[in-house]
Each structure stands twice: as structure tokens, then as C-alpha cells.
Amino acid sequence: MNLGYPGRQKQLEKLVEKLGLPKNASIKWELLHLALTHASASATANYEQLEFIGDAVVRLAASQLLFEIYPDCSVGEFAAIRSILVSDRILCKIADSYGFDRYLIVASSAASDKTGAETRMADALEAVLAALYLSAGTLELIRPWLDPHFRQLAAEIRRDPARQNYKAALQELTQGKHKVLPKYHVLETGTTQGGEDRFTAEVRVHGNLLARGTGRSIKAAEQAAAREAFIKLNDA
Amino acid sequence: MNLGYPGRQKQLEKLVEKLGLPKNASIKWELLHLALTHASASATANYEQLEFIGDAVVRLAASQLLFEIYPDCSVGEFAAIRSILVSDRILCKIADSYGFDRYLIVASSAASDKTGAETRMADALEAVLAALYLSAGTLELIRPWLDPHFRQLAAEIRRDPARQNYKAALQELTQGKHKVLPKYHVLETGTTQGGEDRFTAEVRVHGNLLARGTGRSIKAAEQAAAREAFIKLNDA
Secondary structure, three states, X not given: OOXXXXXXXXXXXXHHHXXXXXXXXXXXXXHHHHHOEOXXXXXOOOOHHHXXXXXXXXXXXXXXXXXXXXOOOOHHHHHHHHHHHOOHHHHHHHHHHOOHHHOOEOOHHHHOOHHHHHHHHHHHHHHHXXXXXXXXXXXXXXXXXXXXXXXXXXXXXXXXXXXXXXXXXXXXXXXXXXXXXXXXXXXEOOOOHHHOOOEEEEEEEOXXXXXXXXXXXXXXXXXXXXXXXXXXXXXX | OOOOOOOHHHHHHHHHHHOOOOOOOOOOHXXXXXXXXXXXXXXXXXXXXXXXHHHHHHHHHHHHHHHHHOOOOOXXXXXXHHHHXXXXXXXXXXXXXXXXXXXXXXXXXXXXXXXHHHHHXXXXXXXXXXXXXXXXXXXXXXXXXXXXXXXXXXXXXXHOHHHOOHHHHHHHHHHHHHOOOOEEEEEEOXXXXXXXXXXXXXXXXXXXXXXXXXXXXXXXXXXXXXXXXXXXXXXX
């Protein structure tokens, strides 16, 4: 197949091999090529539409796996874990583990934008998921390699709740329930001396105080407040 | 199969027939039964987990259809249309068209809660979508009957932009791009006499004014401001 770039077919086959997919897998190569083409390289033929589909594909893959391996989990915990699994941070890590940056066609001007790199890798991974889903009509080209990543991460999150990103989880919850994002307000309430927590965060929804939390940094105080609020709302 | 309710199997078969699915379709009946059981009827065996999966299934079905029928649409327009298609309002309408309320097992106390009825129907539809997806491993038991609804709605939305819910579309856009919801501020700037617009709405993201809009009602002014902001952000 001619994808308009010399050697592109071979390159994409290498990635598919890295993902552990069978050599004879029926793949729509032109979609995979598109999934790994950034908008800076082509304004019209790039990964944007596929990323839009892939966003739904990755949520489905994560949901189905959680349902299978944790049948007794509450939906609140599902939502909390899923919001972490499908975050840019995690998707970028997974993309990095396969060296996606070597396969993504991107204009050099955009490639030098280091702050956008995480989003770019996460978006490309989502687009690749869409290309593979559209190739098979099922998740069969996805789950064999994505599940192990999600399994391990989900187990880590459940084992050590401190690793949980409660701000993301709370956001998912309040958006779903109240169509609104939680708001944080942080005050410096302690000193750096004495070992006590320096910051106190309050989190509100629709102006109502949900919870307070303290921490040594602003971020830690916000996470502590989010954790309290998340548990409170989840039990309600 | 014994689903614990006399006549339940027959009832579910009737719904499947109404959806136009083949009589010999391989369906996981226990999942379909669960999908049509409200939490008020069983605290442990209800549709909540399936609804969680169904939320991803319906997004995928909508995304894939839009990608197929409007290959030249911008991702911004996709997002705007999808946000309407997967809204509680639309999903409830679709559920109603098949008389889902006759199949949902719900405690009478909850059934009398009319304000929750729309969400309940939308949730049950999502859960049914999950049960059908998990039965087939593909969207083959879903798209034949869901696509025609989505096709018609998407065409209406595109034909008559005034039907578009720009507030929902803008929210989808700013959440995706900026992880934040737009904020509206409405002032009464006109009178009821004279025919001019009575309200002016401002919409901001991160405190930055995106757009202003006017209307005869608060809602209309907000929609007008959202429309301006949506077009502005989408072109950016």
C-alpha cells in the first residue's frame, strides 16, 4: 500500500509488531497512518477525527475491563479508577512505552513544543485505538496489549489509595451528578516550621462547602479536600 | 432461563423484538434483565454498573456514525452534535419510543418520582446498550436500531443550527481543551416593552470574557453567548 511516505508501511508494521498483534491481523493501514499524523503535518488528513472516536474507545476498554476484574466494585470507585486510566498522563505513559514519538509524523515546529508533548502522545494513542477498533469492529486488536497496562494500574490504584488522584475523581463525579466542576480555595493556615500542615483547602460545589483538607503544599491540601469530598459524595 | 421474575424472559424477548433484533440473536438475558432493574428494586443487582459501561458504548456508537456519515465535519462540530445525541433528554426520548418504562423494574416509591424519570430512562437505555454490547462484543445488536434515531437527529441539528444546544457544546469544548466549565453572568439590560432583547449574558472561561449574547429570556441570552463563544473557540 502506498501511504504517501516512503517506508511508512514498514514503520507501521513495526509498531503493530511491538504491540504484539499477529502479523496477519487485518488492519486498515490508511487509518493507522492517519492516527499517527499530527495536525501540524497536515491540516486536513490528521488524527483529530480518530482521536474523537478513540476517546470513546478507551473509555469502553477501561470500563469493560473494570467490570470484568472487579465485579463487586461500586460505580463510584469504577468512575474514580477510570478517570485516572484515561487521563493524558497515563495514556502518554503507555504511548511512551511503545515509543510512539518515533511513529508520529509532526512538523518540527510542533515537535519542539515540549509542553504539548504529553497531550500529543495521549491523543495519538487514542487515535491509534480508534484505527484498530475500526479495523476489527471489536476491541480484539486493543485489549490484548492495553489490558495488562490497565490491570496493573488499576491494581496499584486500589492497593494504595494515596496514589489516587482524588481531584480528577471528584471532578468526574460532580460533572456527572451536578454538571459542574468543584472549586478549590486554598489558605495558608500554618507555617513552614513545626511540621504541621501549612495549607488548608476548601472545596465547594455550587457554592456549598463539601470538605476541607490540609497539606504541606497547595496541591496536597487540595487532594486531601477532594478525597474527603469524594468519599462524602460517594456515600450519599 | 429463570430470571427470578415470572414472565420476565417473555417480556425481555418482546423488547428485543421491538428493537427489531433477529429472534435468534445471541443475547445475555441475565445482563438485559439487570439493565432493566432500577436500584430501588435491588440495591445489589441493578443497572448501575452496566450504565457505567453503556455511557462509553453510546459515545462510541454516536462517534462512529458521525465519522461515517459526515467525513468532512470538523471535530468541533462532531463534539457539539455528539453532546446533544448522548444527552439525557435525547436518550430518554429514544427509550420512550420503545416504551422502556414498561420493562424497567422499579420500586413504586421511585416510580412516583417524576423529576427523576428522564434520567432513569436515559440510564436504563445506556445499561441496555451495555448489555447488548457485552452480548455481541460488537455494536451489531445496537447500530441497526440506534443509528436511524441518531442519523435523523444529527441531520436536524446540522440543518437548523438554532436547535443546537450551544451551552452543552461549549461545555464539551472547554472541558476538553481547558478542563474547566464556562461561566455565565446575566444582566437585565432591556425592558419587556419595545421588543428588544431584555437580557445580556456574558460567558467566561478562566475569568476571560469569551463572548456576549442577548435574548428575550435568560436562557436565550446564555445560548446566544454560548453560540458566539463556541464559534470563536472552534475557529481558533
